[in-house]
Amino acid sequence: MLFCVFIFYPFLKGIMISFTNWDGYSQASIWVGLDNYKRMFDDPNIGTVVKNTFIYGLGSTFFQNLIGLLYALLLNRSIKIRGLTRTIVYLPVVISPLIMGYIWYFIFQLHGGALNDIILPFRDEPINLLADPEKNVWIITFVNTYQYLGIAMFIYLAGLQSIPKDYYEAADLDGASQWGRFWHITLPMLAPSITINIVLNVIGGMKLFDVIVAMTNGGPGYASQSLSTMMYQMYFARQDAGYAASLGNLMFVLISVISLVSLLYLRRKEIVR
Template structure:
């Protein structure tokens, strides 16, 4: 029996060695690199090619539809610099990007700090705060349009209850840009909250216990423990919010369509208007390159600055 058991074990060992050998022959490290190929192909087709094609189109007078076009050099970029509306459009874009980022992070962090504690019903509150994220931005814009609209809007109904005349919030340049910023903040604050909650739950409680024994107040614990250890989450949130806000499109189209005139236009909505209304694909491509530069500069500067402040 002992000899038979030894032989059986030897056969099993040989079988396992053979399987390992076959696996090595079937899956060498060089073959594993081929798994990158589908992703690289998709990236090249849907990202790199449109990017370089957009740069090429920006030097032409292509209308976006015809098969013929002419090279016009830097004329589209000169036109963009001299466009009397480009200053307003860039200012609006920066407001949507920077202010939405600030509001989303402040409110998201406040929610995370509150709901990270043992508060009754916190699961329901988390769901309510996160729920707008899963709604289409276009649908979210239309929902808030019915709240702010002049005739029959819920807000104007309240205004009229107090004997005042209805206010055209969406056509007033003093209001519409900030309403769009508010709606964008409201929709995506849930993402910031979730990222901050993940960051808070990764902080060891031992830090807080040691600080409490040393007599540190709640404010001191926040500034010297919570905030420094949350820097990775802050970095992720700020960069994502900046990118999303600077390319904001759907909510603007649903609420104001960029109007009146260029009062609430962003670069993305101006591109849409120039391409489809004016059939000027060359100028639209130049605007797209401007938006790419803005997003790249702001996101890279924010990423570089915030990564240096992260606790090693």
């Protein structure tokens, strides 16, 4: 019942709204059929927005898994301050994404930003990285990676600690190298953890919203917009709920297809213990 009320009904309602010209506030709306979808595919900015959405999703997934796995491998060893390091890496996760975005905005901003305060003595003028269309998307991806790699790290740590020690002892008897142990034992046995991390990271990255709003608000123009921020602006700033709903449906389809394909492919690669 709760699923129907809070998930299924809003989903169906969103599909219905996408076929109307509803402004999001009034009681009246007109059925326009597929006009919103035609408009969406004719929109000159939709290509940039979809590309950015993929960068946020796939870029964050790649870096979170790579760095998270490296941290997990390091912190799975018996080293000093291991617990403290784990806490420091995980700490950004508990911070609101909006607050995290503003923290990094104050680092990268043009006037008075911490980065420019550091480099200004060595150059004539400050740099405005957040206004650079070729860099701001990757900066946002970096911030999202920084905030959530702690989750990936702990999932990998759980996977590492569940690998039976007998496998490594047998590999040592066979004279396997460190790389051989990792490639033939650790990585295959981590397949379930890899599956969980990739699917979660793809979903989280492709629906990224708060950090974008805090750092660039999607600008300049549509240079750093994602489907979620464009949908928000169309609904609340332009009162174009029908078009916003069509963008939301496109985002749902893209996330569903990519996450489902990733899940099915990675599940086939997992080792049954």
